Amino acid sequence: MAAEFEGRVKMHFLLRVLRRSLVALAAALLLTANANAAGGTFRYASVSEPAPLDVMLTTAGVSLVIGMHIFEALYTIDSHYQPQPMLAEGETVQDGGKTIVITLRQGVHFHNGKEMTSDDVVASLQRWAKYGVRGKLLFVEGSSVEASGKYEITIKLPQPNGAWKNLLAHLEGGPAIYPSEIASKATDQPIAQSDYIGTGPYMFKEWRPNRDIEIVRFDGYNARTNPGDGYSGKRVANFDSIQFIPVPDVGTRVSGIQAGDYDYAETISGDLYDQLSADSSVKVVKAGAPLFGLFFTNSKAGILKDNFKLRRAIEMAFCRNDALRVSFGPQALWNAQGSIFPPGNFWYSTAGTDKYNECDPAGAKALAKEAGYDGTPIRLLTSTNYQTHYDQATVFVKEMADAGINVQMIVVDWATLLKMRGQPDQWDMFITHHGGPPDPILLTFLNEGYPGWWATPEITALRAEFTGTADLTQRKAVWDKIQELYYEQVPAIKVGDAYSFDIMSPKVQNLVSPLFWPVFFNASFN
């Protein structure tokens, strides 16, 4: 009897322990689940290792994706690609656009705890003006920037620049704001990793080459209060940390998402688009803005130097649909349209586009003959690093041959191409690609110093007219004229709009639709 009683007591005790353990386990699981929803580590599989994260000095995509979380500029872009204040509070434009006074937000802190003031902004803009990739587009000779108060700066320009706000909003090679002690000592060399200090919602933690770059939530972040819209408005860091992991093979990036090893994988091959769109284990994220391939023509030397008729013959012979289908796959990922900016964009224009995608080899042959073309090889530089460049170049060469135009493809790696294209005697055409910038002035073919060197009197005059006014309606009218001229003088040949796509885990929610690059503030796990 005593043994039976003792047995019951033991059983009762065991059941009690078991019940409590189960309750504790359930509570722990619930807490863990909540913790995951609110925080967790977000793992981003990138194509390659980024260039240094000093965003003033680089236009490399992966660096920008990471940099967008660490650094902020005075302005940023909303979902309609319009500039909106970020670190700026507001501005007044005086003296016909030659003086711009910008007031700064108060209470914004850097990751080192220091409050941002006009000294930091001035030092950053001065460094950008001197060494930044795009600094000279705004700060031409005779420009200045100075502090006109603790939270106010004044920019003075010798001529009005209608693109000033867009230039201050575009972080690609753009004016990120660093602490003055870092910006003032920075040179043309990228700043050290220990100086990756910005005002963004995440702060730099560690870079382990070929393993990962880790950024962690900045608890002192002072978010804007207006609702998030594109990159603008309120930014919330929901993840505890984000790891950017280089995974060069596209198959591995896809399998890694399916296996749950990554949460987001960039730049997936077009031929996987249909398959992955139907796969419930991943979500497809299509880029908001297209990229477009550009075949630049050489305006400094060679057979195409000033033979606009021959350039137009090449333009006429090029069938874009074939090139886009071969390089990007399903039609959902490309659009053969001739406006430099895509439909829906403020700068969209049909001026001159009747000459786009004529796909007329017989007409091209006749025009080439009229241009005095004698079969001399046209040297086309292309690279194998970007498969789409090579694919488009291959189609291009074949279609030119059909029109009797002899194109000789010179295939090199990207580093060699970058070097060779700086030497005018080495090439007649080269292929690269372009993202849609927030302002036409950022287009590379409008930069007369960029290889291609389009600097005819007509474009020089139009460029001056375009930047000389801040009135958007006037600027748009001039842009239409520039595009018309683009199709007459053919400084470059646009292939077509291509929409890259990424994939992510279905557990990711509230992702900001990628405008230029994906960003992960405001996103979280469900």
Added chain:
Amino acid sequence: MWSYALKRAGATAITLVAASVIIFAFIHLIPGDPIYVRLGDTATPDQVEAVRHTLGLDQPILVQYFQWVGAVLHGDLGHSIFYDEPILSVIADHAETSVLLATITMIWVLLIGVPVGMIAATRHGSWLDQGLSGLAMLMASVPTFWVGLYMILIFAAWLGWLPSSGFPSLFDRGGIANLRYLLLPSLTLAAPNAALILRLTRASMLDVSREDHVRTARAKGIRPWRVVTHHIFRNALLAVVSAFGFTFAALISEAVVTETVFALPGIGRLVVQSILQRDYPVIQGVVLVIVVLYLVVNFLVDVSYRFLDPRVELQ
């Protein structure tokens, strides 16, 4: 033995000097420019020239070479243009993965290639030998990127047993358990190399088994398995050990396809990436270290002959 070691050290020094000239000349003679790669598509010629001057890349090539050699002799391999770190630190980061991957792969190769090669040799001409030899041919001929991608698909994406890619350091959270990240890549790399060792073990053993001392051992009534292990296998080992040494060195420096597929931070990927970016100091440093590695492995293999076969004289 010591005089042999000294002679080898002298030859090694000459080889290193020659290697340093070749490495430096080749990397600087190929076209391409690290500054353009680093600054991006829109850098102006002025910006490029300013950075070139800062990095000392505008100096005559001979000046650059002697500066590099001088620094190397002081134990300084230089500074990476892209990683903003000393080269030794960059190499050390990547060497951990490569050495571990090569070691685990060699364990698979040893466990699979040698015993299966012995079985194939002892069952020479049988269906088992034919089957194993055919399997070895298949393993050697299937591309590693294909094997790797299917491994990931089956064991990571479908079954979820192992991670698909990456490798956190053993010093990171997870510690020794992080070795599971290297299971799939090591098996992928082991497949063709085990096939090579299998075929080599089999062929060497068949050669030795036809020699007189083996026939004598059998005539003396020694047990068949002892004849295989003590009289045939041991004498066939020289060729296998040579292959082992060079396979190990090659796995450290040439596993670039597997490292790319599995996103491993290894030496092979570092070299290829540095070449594409024209990160001259890293390429020079890594290739120099690889040359030293080959020389050391070569020396160790030569010395091991003496222990495996006392008849070998080291002169």
